[in-house]
Structures are given as structure tokens and as C-alpha cells.
Amino acid sequence: MGSWRQTTWTGSRSSPAKGLPQTDFPKDVAAMANSGGGVIVFGVRESQKAATERVDVGELTEAYERSLRSAAITAITPPVFRLNVHRLGDEGNRAVVVEVPASVDGPHLIYKNDYFAAPVRNDSDTVWMKERQIEAMYRARFEERRHATEALDSLYDEAAAGRDSDKRAWLIAVAHPRIPRSRDRLTREDARSVLTKTMGLALTYAGRAGIHPLENVDRNNPRPGLRRWVAVNTATGERSVWRRRG
Template structure:
């Protein structure tokens, strides 16, 4: 659900941005503000990065986010009537999104684009809030940082730019601390001396504050995540999300928790996931001591590489599913393997038949946490690429070069 300047001006609760909402805003002659910009015409597809699009989008992001509406005529900043903005084709949309990434630094991801009505056509571009400001635009050898000044666009002064950089670095530190705190909490809930544990947490760069997740929301996230994970990976190995009670999550401290019923210290299928009201997610799963044969098990320190791949796929899918429910985009991520038992961690590869072998993988006493940023609002293909890279970072640390469970990123058509 969205809550835009139009919803606020009309006194509406969070909800979809529809053609009826736009009609009501125009009828009420809603006035432009720092987070609402009326435009009569769409920019041309050709040379879109040389138009005002980068400036308009960067100004909105630098001002806390907002919505740009194409297809509305205004007078004295107030909407007066709808006019046809022209058809917004898929090519037009790709060019628009590309301009927000290539013509703005740092790039702006996660634009929401809504096509509203057919006669007349209108397009609403929702620019998300950003903590990566100031976003700069370049023209030839010059650059500037645009910002909304009420209904107008202005240019930041040096002190404003300095203050925004300081805010960016402070916010990044805050997010990192929040991620580390969530990681320590997730890892601390489990015994790491019986079997090695995969621990992964993701904290949204901008938390969700608009609504609390319901139990139905949590069920939907877990159910969708199971399906999404299998679009990245083959259904082999141990997928943690298949071992948890996704239909009966229990309430926790500002979160919904789903876990397996423990059967003792040697529970090789142990898994626990949580989705938080602020958009954070965590996944903890046993990756050591998996079943070797019908009657044999690996040692608690022995970790199959494919088990890590399955866990990364499930965790990333959980992030993707949670982001769609909470309308979030950018996540700070920390992934690790915790082991406090006797002996070094020993990583095992799997052959084409799924049999584990020692190969050239090396033993590790400590697995260094992998840190990254996941952009959950990216296209399915681009997000697949992020998942693949995260899994590679995890197994490469043990000297393993190739992934066996995750599918390569599909070629562009």
C-alpha cells in the first residue's frame, strides 16, 4: 500500500494510487507541495537523461520522497484539469528508470510507476525516500544537488550538501548497528556447539512505520518466499523454509516468528525465521550435521556447500517477499555461519548426483560475516543476480568456486 501526497491531501488512508484518487485530487484542485509535482506532458523517450527528469527525480529523493504526476494541467500550482499525457510504453518506462540510475549519483532505485486511466492517460512516478543523499546530477563538467523548496525546485547550498552527507554517514552507521544487533540476537537464540548454524539478517535502510504486519501478512510472506526461492534454485538439498511452520507463525516482540519443533541438540533440520513489523527479516538454520545416508549424519562441523546455497536462496526470497508487503526497497544484510563446537568448520562440495566430497575446500575456524546490500525492488532477473553473488561470496570463503544449487542468472532476451 502507498501513502502519497495525494492520499494526504484528500484525507485518505494508505492504499493503492488509482485513477479515481487522481480524479479526486484534480477535482479538489490539490496544490503542489514539496512532495507533489504536477506535469502536463511526459518527457520524450529519446534523450530522456538530458531532460528535467534527473533533476525532478533527484530533487524528490533529496527532499524525502514524493510523487510526480504526468497528465495534469495546473494554474498557480493548483491542479485544474486532466489532459492526455500520451501512452507510457515499456520502452518509455525502461528509459525513465535508466535515467534515474545513470544520470543521478548515487543512483535512485525503486521507482514506483503507475499508469492511470486511458482517456486521458496519466502516469504517476513515486520516488522513494532516500538516505543516500545528496543525489547529484551532472551536466558536462558541472554538477548540482537539486531539492524541493515547497512547490519549486532549487539547488542546495554548500552547507546543505555538507549536512546531507553527514546525515548519510550517520544513518549508515545506525543501520549497520541495527543489523549487527539483530544478528547477535538471532545467533544467540541457538546452541552453536551441536551443529554449525547459518545466520542471516536483513534490516531495511528506511524502516516501515506505516503499519504493523498481521498474521495473514506473515503467512503470505513465508508462503511467497517458499515459491520465490525455487525460482533461483533447484529443489535439492535442505531448504530451511520447507522445515518451518509457515501457516502458524507466532507473535514475538514486534515480529512474527516461524520455527521448527526442536527434537533435541542433534536436530539437523532446525530452522527459525522471523519477519518484523519494521520490515526486517532473519533466518537461522542448521547447516552442519545434515543427513549423510539413511542412518548416518555428518559431523556438526561438516557443512555441505549446497546447504549454504539453499539457505541463501530462502533468506533472499524472504527479503524479497517481505519487501513487497511493506513497500520497502534497500536492505543492509549480514550473513554468517556460527560454530562453537570442537574442530574447525569443514566445507564439502557435492557432485552431480548430490554426493558430498571433500575436494579442495579448506577448513575454517571462523567464518567471516558477509555484508552486502540487497535492492529488493529490482527486477526479478537483477535480484537473482544479487542472490547469486551473495551465495558465491559465502562459498568462495571456503575455497569453493562453483555453485551447484542456484541457477545462473538468465540471459537478457
């Protein structure tokens, strides 16, 4: 994570759910999203920017958790999605941790009446970006989108190459993550887990009524490829080759 913030919070007694957009919460979320992600800890009293003691935050209800996520969407432009909210500790010693993900959609702006500004983290403080910083973030956003489109087009061309589309119909789908979850290569076990979960999702959404290409690959023994793992096609017989996954 790029940054963090600790603060005390007493649940809905001090910050009603409907008033969250007017608190510092959206500003801190936007600042962390603009700074590579971060963590907000509710339930720690601080002095001179240093944690001094734990403070019970009270019960975090599902409604309040929804309000936290809603504030990150309605009070920030572009919205910040995928907040992870964690409850920690037992009664009398409860804390809440909010994980703010990294974002490629910056700068995330906060609007106050007719004015807007872009917050960013500076060590343990939240400050406002200067014009040149905002300009640089917009440039980075547009460059990322251009590179993402080029990467997707390249993946599609690679996947479509060599397919006899003049003789039969092909469904070709590719995807490219905008924010990689890990810089390390997936292990074989990780790749096997991804393929297994993907198969389960396919059956959940499509049911058993049709043909599922993922049923015709060796999901349990993926092979290493160039910056990827490859599930080898197993539909090789005359009766099944038509439904193969390339």
C-alpha cells in the same frame, strides 16, 4: 510521500527517450528523493502552481518507461532506483504517475557538464541546496549506515547466541531494512503472507534438490515476539532436528 509535482507531457513526441537526461525529469526525481520521496504526475496542465485541466499524454510504451527508469539511474548520482510508473485512464484521457521512493543515500546530485548541484523540493518548487544542507545530508547518510551496521551486528549476535556451533555447522542469516515500509506492526495475516511468499522464493531459486529450513517452521501460525513475528520451529524429532530453523 514527501512532495509532488504535476506537469503536462505528450510522451515521446515532446521528450524523446534519448533526451530525457537533459530534461527537468532527473532534477525533479533527485529533488524528491532528497525530500523523502514524492509523486510526479504527467497529464495535468497547471497555471500559477494549480491544476487546471487534464491533458492526454499519449501512449506510454515499455521502451519509454524503461527510459524513465534509466534517466533516474544514469543522470543522477547516487542513482535513484525503484521508480514505480503507473498508467492511468483510457485513450484520450491518459495520464502517467511516477512514484519516487524515499532514499537514505542522499544527497542525490545532478551533473551539468563540469558542475553539480543537489536539488530539493520546497513546497511546489524545486530549488538547489545550500552548502550546509548538503553537508547535513552527507552526515545523515553516514550516520544511517553506521546505525544500520550496528543494528545488523546486533541481530546477528542475537540469532547466533546459544547455537552449539562447536558441535555442528550453522548457517545464520539476518537482514535489516534500511527504509522501513511501514511504521505499523504487521498483522498476523501479513506475517503469514510474508512467510508464504518467502517459501515460494526459496523453492524458485534453490529448487527441491536440497533441504529448506523454511519447510520446518509453522508458517501458518506465526507468534508475536519483541518487535517481530516468530515462525516456530517444527523440526523436533530425532530424524529432523538436525535441519531445524532456530
